[in-house]
Amino acid sequence: MTTQLESSPPGAGNAPGILRRNKQNFGFDLGASLVVFLVALPLCVGIAVASGVPAELGIVTGVVGGIVVGCMPGSTMQVSGPAAGLTVLVASTLAEHGLGMLGVIVLGAGVLQIALGLAGIGTWFRAISPSVVQGMLAGIGLVLILGQIYPIGGMQQPSETFAKFARIPELLTSAFTTPAGRSGVVIAVVTLLTMVLWTRIPHKLRLVPGPLVGVGVAAVLTSVTGLPLETIRVGSLTEALNMPTPDAFGAAASLAVIGSMVTFALIASAETLFSAVAVDRMHDGPKTRFNAELVAQGTGNTVCGLLGALPMTAVIVRSTANVNAGARTKLSRVLHGIWLLLFVVLLPGVLSYIPLATLAALLIHAGWKLLGVRQVATLFRQQRSEAFVLVLTAGMIVATDLLVGTLTGLVAAVIKTAWEVSRLSVEVEHDEEHARVRLHGNATFLRLPQLQDRLDRLPPTRSTHVDLTSLRHLDRACHQAVEHWAEQRRKEACAVELALPDGR
Secondary structure (H helix, E strand, O other), X not given: OOOOOOOOOOOHHHHHXXXXXXXXXXXXXXXXXXXXXXXXXXXXXXXXXXXXXXXXXXXXXXXXXXHHHXXXXXXXOOOEEOOHHHHHXXXXXXXXXXXXXXXXXXXXXXXXXXXXXXXXXXXXXXXXXXXXXHHXXXXXXXXXXXXXXXXXXXXXXXXXXXHHHHOHHHHHHHHHHOHHHHHHHHXXXXXXXXXXXXXXXOHHHOOOOHHHXXXXXXXXXXXXXXXXXXXXXXXXXXXXXXXXXXXXXXHHHOHHHHHHHHHHHHHHHHHHXXXXXXXXXXXXXXXXXXXXXXXXXXXXXXXXXXXXXXXXXXXXXXXXXXXXXXXXXXXXXXXXHHHHHHHHHHOHHHHHHOEHHHHHHHHHHHHHHHHOHHHHHHHHHHXXXXXXXXXXXXXXXXXXXXXXXXXXXXXXXXXXXXXXXXOXXXXXXXXXXXXXXXXXXXXXXXXXXXXXXXXXXXXXXXXXXXXXXXXXXXXXXXXXHHHHHHHHXXXXXOEEEEEOOOOO
């Protein structure tokens, strides 16, 4: 007896299971998208205001980050949008080039990111010293905190770092003597206390994110009491778009503008890919494809540039909220972008109840997290040299700007590593007639003073044997120094024998 089987498409037997799994994933992704939307909304607005651009442009970047970047391959759980870490860079760029050039610079940075991703440079960012990254974040956090204390105190934020420090006494006077200053301090404290206390209630009751609760409480308090505080002004998204003009594209060839494009591209890429490493550790799903993620980020920034919006990165706060809320696929981040778009189109008037002091408090909270005080303290206890690089990077960012500070940190990290790697041990044995010198480790120019000092202090003998065969590396500077020293000793009637490493 023969049994005849019907042919069926591959995977047809698994179709019910796949459909059931997709429905389950959709439920998780829908819930996660709402959580991320509630976290992203006040941050998009706050970062835009702190950067000195209309609030609508921050939401545009959030929408592009959700819908455009969210649909592209690279990362599954990362959520992109305007980042607090770029606030300082955007503000300085606006001061130097003006709002009209922002779109061109962001567009150029996006194109450069795409080129870096296609060239396979994405994975290289993992080679940057963690102390430089931590110093960069700490420096950004310090600048963010230093700038946002002024809106709380009822004053305009100074543009220069020196002025921000110099006007602190004036800020304190304003904060405690003027109606706007006192009201701003009260609202900021209420916002921060609400966020802190919200984290201490049972997790099951925390259906709404703490930042949104803090903003809501502050908005209601301001509205009920009639506090004299400036609030957000949100208009039409289409009217707020800042598309580059032909004149702006014509000015893009200047070295200053190109330098800003490179700075935006490198900082945004580094922040994105460092965030990817952290987010990948939080979930068991597909891990980030670094080069593909860099192309996706570049595409998003290219679109933001064409619209004249803020630059974007993958943001660790929103990404963490996405993972913790139970997201399963990239659908959650796409939906969060759709919710942002629908909210600002249908309910823009709601944002006008939020005082600017509340947004400043949110950014101070974000800056404090970037500062990472506990991690810095731990690093000081465990590795002083790494802590030095961190403090140098952060200090230079505060004193100069983000690019100079980061480059200074990178150079310091390279020098520190080169110094630590080039360890050299010089062993000397001698009597009245003979001497023997053995070198171990790496003889590089960084250790040249140590090597010459030990050789010069060697007492005169009839013969000297210098053994260099155990060296792992002998650079040209040290090789020439040893040869020159040997020639000098031979002129003093000392027989010098050099045993060089293989190949010398």
